[in-house]
Amino acid sequence: MPTAxxxxxxxxxxxxxxxxxxxxxxxxxxxxxxxxxxxxxxNMRLLLPQMYEIGVRSVxxxxxxxxxxxxxxxxxxxxxxxxxxxxQRLGSIIVLSVVKQIGPVLAAxxxxxxxxxxxxxxxxxxxxxxxxxxxxxxxxxxxxxLVVPRFLACVILTxxxxxxxxxxxxxxxxxxAVKALGVPNEPFWFYAQQGVDTWQVMEGLIKSVFFGGAIxxxxxxxxxxxxxxxxxxxxxxxxxxxxxxxSIIILNFFFAQLLKDWYIAxxxxxxxxx
Amino acid sequence: MALIxxxxxxxxxxxxxxxxxxxLQVEAGQTLVIIGASGTGKSVLLKHIVGLLKPxxxxxxxxxxxxxSLPERQLMEVRRRFGFLFQMGALFDSLxxxxxxxxxxxxxxxKSPEEVRRIVQEKxxxxxxxxxxxxxxxxxxxxxxxxxxxARAIALxxxxxxxxxxxTGLDPIRSDVINELILKLKREMxxxxxxxxxxxxxxxxxxxxIVMLHEGKIAFDGTPAQIRESDNAIVxxxxxxxxxxxxxxALHIAASATPSRR
Numbered sequence: 019m020p021t022a023x024x025x026x027x028x029x030x031x032x033x034x035x036x037x038x039x040x041x042x043x044x045x046x047x048x049x050x051x052x053x054x055x056x057x058x059x060x061n062m063r064l065l066l067p068q069m070y071e072i073g074v075r076s077v078x079x080x081x082x083x084x085x086x087x088x089x090x091x092x093x094x095x096x097x098x099x100x101x102x103x104x105x106q107r108l109g110s111i112i113v114l115s116v117v118k119q120i121g122p123v124l125a126a127x128x129x130x131x132x133x134x135x136x137x138x139x140x141x142x143x144x145x146x147x148x149x150x151x152x153x154x155x156x157x158x159x160x161x162x163x164l165v166v167p168r169f170l171a172c173v174i175l176t177x178x179x180x181x182x183x184x185x186x187x188x189x190x191x192x193x194x195a196v197k198a199l200g201v202p203n204e205p206f207w208f209y210a211q212q213g214v215d216t217w218q219v220m221e222g223l224i225k226s227v228f229f230g231g232a233i234x235x236x237x238x239x240x241x242x243x244x245x246x247x248x249x250x251x252x253x254x255x256x257x258x259x260x261x262x263x264x265s266i267i268i269l270n271f272f273f274a275q276l277l278k279d280w281y282i283a284x285x286x287x288x289x290x291x292x
Numbered sequence: 293m294a295l296i297x298x299x300x301x302x303x304x305x306x307x308x309x310x311x312x313x314x315x316l317q318v319e320a321g322q323t324l325v326i327i328g329a330s331g332t333g334k335s336v337l338l339k340h341i342v343g344l345l346k347p348x349x350x351x352x353x354x355x356x357x358x359x360x361s362l363p364e365r366q367l368m369e370v371r372r373r374f375g376f377l378f379q380m381g382a383l384f385d386s387l388x389x390x391x392x393x394x395x396x397x398x399x400x401x402x403k404s405p406e407e408v409r410r411i412v413q414e415k416x417x418x419x420x421x422x423x424x425x426x427x428x429x430x431x432x433x434x435x436x437x438x439x440x441x442x443a444r445a446i447a448l449x450x451x452x453x454x455x456x457x458x459x460t461g462l463d464p465i466r467s468d469v470i471n472e473l474i475l476k477l478k479r480e481m482x483x484x485x486x487x488x489x490x491x492x493x494x495x496x497x498x499x500x501x502i503v504m505l506h507e508g509k510i511a512f513d514g515t516p517a518q519i520r521e522s523d524n525a526i527v528x529x530x531x532x533x534x535x536x537x538x539x540x541x542a543l544h545i546a547a548s549a550t551p552s553r554r
Contacts, residue, residue, distance in 0.1 A: 144384075151344050152382035156396040156444075157368040 044161070044239050048169055051162040064167040072133050072168070073175035077182065083128050084183030087120050088112060088190030096199050105195075106205035110213025112191035117184050117214050122222040123270055125183040126229035129176060130262035134237035137168055138258040141241025142251035150242065160242075169234035176230025177223045184222065217281055225273045232265040293356065295320040295484055296341060296452065301350035303336055310336050311347070312508030320451075323478055323485040325495040327530065328505035334488040335379070337505070338454050341486065342374050343367045355451075372400055375445030375453040375483075379460060381437040383429040389416075389440050390425035396447045415443040418480075419473060435466035442473060446481065453477060455487040459494045471497045492531055504530065 091112045099105045141164060144150050153160045188210070195201040237258045244254035294317035303311040310333040318324050326334050339345040340352055343359055352360040359370050383392050393412045397403055403411070416422050419439040429437055438458060445453060455474065459467035471494050477483055478498075489495055495502055496516050504512040504519070504527055512519060512527045519531060529536060 147380060147385075148378045148382040149384055151339070152376070152378055152384070154344060154368075155342055155371055155374065155376040156399065156448075157372045158395070158399045159364070159368065 040243070041235075041239050044165075044242070045235055047159075047161050048165050048235065048238075051159070051166045052170065061162070061166065064163065065170055068167045068171035069175060071136075072129075072171040073179065076129060076132055076175075076179055079128055079132055080125055080179045080183050081186050083124055084116075084121060084186035085190035087124055087183075088116055088187035088192070089194045091115055091120070091187075092191040092194035092199065096195065096201070105199075105201050107209045108195045108201050109192070109206040109208070109210030112195065113188050113210040114213045114218065116187035116191065117222050118218045119222075119270075119274075121184040121187050122180045122226045122229065123266060125180045126176060126226060126233065126266045127263060129172075129179065129230070130233045130237075130259055130266065133172065134233045134258050134262050135255050137234070137237040138241040138244070138255045139251055141165075141238055142244030142254045145242060145244050146246055146251060165234075165238040165242075168238055169231065172230040172234030173227055174230075176233070177226040180222060180226040184219075217285070221273070221277045221281075224277070225270060228269050228273070229266050232269060233262045236261045236265060294318055294353075295355055296486075297351075297353040298337070298340065299351040299353070301337070301340060301352070302348045303333070303340070303345065304348060309508050311340075311350075314350070314505075314508070314510060316503065316510065318484060318486060320484050321478075321482060323474070323487065323498055323500045325487045325489060325499035325502045326505060327490055327492070327495055327502060328511075329530065330490065332505045333508055334490075334505055335456050338376075338456055338486065338488050341454060342371055342376060372396075372448055373451045375442075375448070375450035377438065377442050377445050377453065377455045377458055379457045381429070381441035383437060383441055383444070385429050387429075388425065389427050389429065389432070392429070392440065393425075393444045393447050395444065400448060411447065412443075415447055416440075418446070418476075419443045420469075435462050435469065438462070438470060439473065442470075442477075446477060449481065450483065452484045452486070455485065455489075457489055457491075458487065459489060459491045464493075467491065467494060468497075470494075474498045490530075492533070 092108065095111055096105060096108060099108050099111070141150075144160075144164070150160045150164075153163060192206060192210075196203050196206050240254045240258035240261070244250045296316075296318040298314055298316040301311050301314040301316075302309075314337065316337075326337065328334050336345060340347055340360070341354070343352070343362065347360055350360075351358055354370060355373075357370070359367065362370065383389075384395065387395070390409075390412050393415055394408050397408045397411060401408075412425065413422065416425060419442055421436060421439055421443075424432065424436065424440065429440070432440060442458075458470050458474065462470065474485060474487065475498060478485055485498070487495070487498060499516050502512070502514065502516055502519050503510055506526055512522060512524060514522070519527060522528060522531070528534075
């Protein structure tokens with residue numbers, strides 16, 4: 019019995035390491051094609067439909083998510099700020115939270131669900147119906163034809179959608195704070211402006227580039243390696259979302275630490291209460 | 293010298309041994325039909341020939357070049373000389389029929405759009421479907437999808453065409469259309485063909501030579517006339533479509549266990 023347990027642990031470890039290695043080989047091939055002529059016209063014509071699918075069609079969901087994040091932030095923080103007589107400074111905490119942390123992370127999570135799921139399902143279906151094999155047999159690399167444009171669209175559009183999400187988050191927070199909870203308009207914008215600077219906006223955007231890259235790579239990889247049948251594709255979609263979500267959370271932590279260290283090294287510690 | 297040669301090919305998936313030392317040579321211009329029960333590794337064998345699968349042991353040779361050890365980029369060059377008809381057609385469902393057939397031409401040649409359009413139309417005429425170019429694959433019947441997939445497979449005028457169960461899922465009339473197409477392509481394009489099937493009517497109609505796979509090994513290799521005369525029990529049962537007593541055993545047990553109604 020112990021031998022069987024050891025064997026199972028060994029096999030699972032081996033499988034996990036093999037999958038990890040296969041993912042990085044896949045990533046290497048994607049980056050290889052990316053640097054070998056992603057800007058050639060025949061590749062650009064593949065990119066534009068993906069940008070529409072990933073970018074334009076995600077706008078409604080990102081808009082709703084962003085606006086409600088800002089509104090919830092205003093509702094949750096207003097009472098606490100009011101008890102210390104600082105509700106006029108609500109703008110700074112809402113804008114800082116939305117722009118630096120919650121906006122980029124939740125926008126990326128929404129994209130992992132909407133875009134990542136669709137990418138995995140599409141490529142997974144192509145895999146189980148032998149369309150990927152058909153492409154290989156015709157001498158076309160499916161990584162160049164299918165993965166590179168989707169990966170590139172994710173990398174380019176996640177920051178743009180994050181800006182949009184940030185904007186609506188700030189407006190949602192302003193609407194609740196100023197119009198519903200009676201915070202004066204001018205102090206709201208004054209402290210909002212004081213609370214963030216270009217660095218903090220960029221911090222959110224830099225992270226979102228990597229979030230987009232992780233979503234694109236993981237979703238395409240899972241689609242390419244989906245199991246047989248509808249159940250296999252469904253499982254691949256679930257795994258793609260879970261892996262993308264975990265990657266976003268982990269990347270967010272490391273970027274928070276890294277960018278904070280850089281900020282302190284350049285500007286020193288700055289408090290939001292002046 | 294053989295155009296395609298498989299030497300001592302072994303392949304297993306987990307604990308399941310699919311190919312267990314297959315040796316096979318295919319001459320240029322020949323139509324070889326590979327038969328065998330479902331799950332005996334016929335499609336796996338076909339995928340080894342174009343490098344979609346790598347053998348665990350053994351070698352795959354094409355036109356004097358060993359191809360199983362080639363890196364993906366070089367393999368792509370070799371694959372241009374093959375056409376592959378997949379079991380379900382494997383047409384790209386986001387592209388029209390015209391775009392599907394034009395795909396290999398756009399990927400591998402520098403032909404003008406007019407020239408590509410002309411070739412696509414010519415291939416559609418060859419398969420007897422000149423008007424389906426603007427349609428999506430989802431709008432075609434099963435037989436039409438296979439014919440369009442065949443038109444795509446021959447777009448680059450390949451030297452070898454591999455057919456993976458070309459008549460599976462089709463009615464006898466549509467199956468016969470596909471068989472006639474295989475013969476027509478052989479006549480007009482002088483291609484080497486390898487057809488994987490378990491449809492014996494199709495096998496007898498198109499084959500110059502028939503190979504039967506059984507438990508990962510070649511159980512028979514000969515002409516259609518020779519397989520009809522074979523006294524090998526496994527081969528005879530497959531050709532006549534008769535299950536073995538062991539295979540029927542489970543049914544007899546089930547039948548005797550069913551309570552009778554009076």
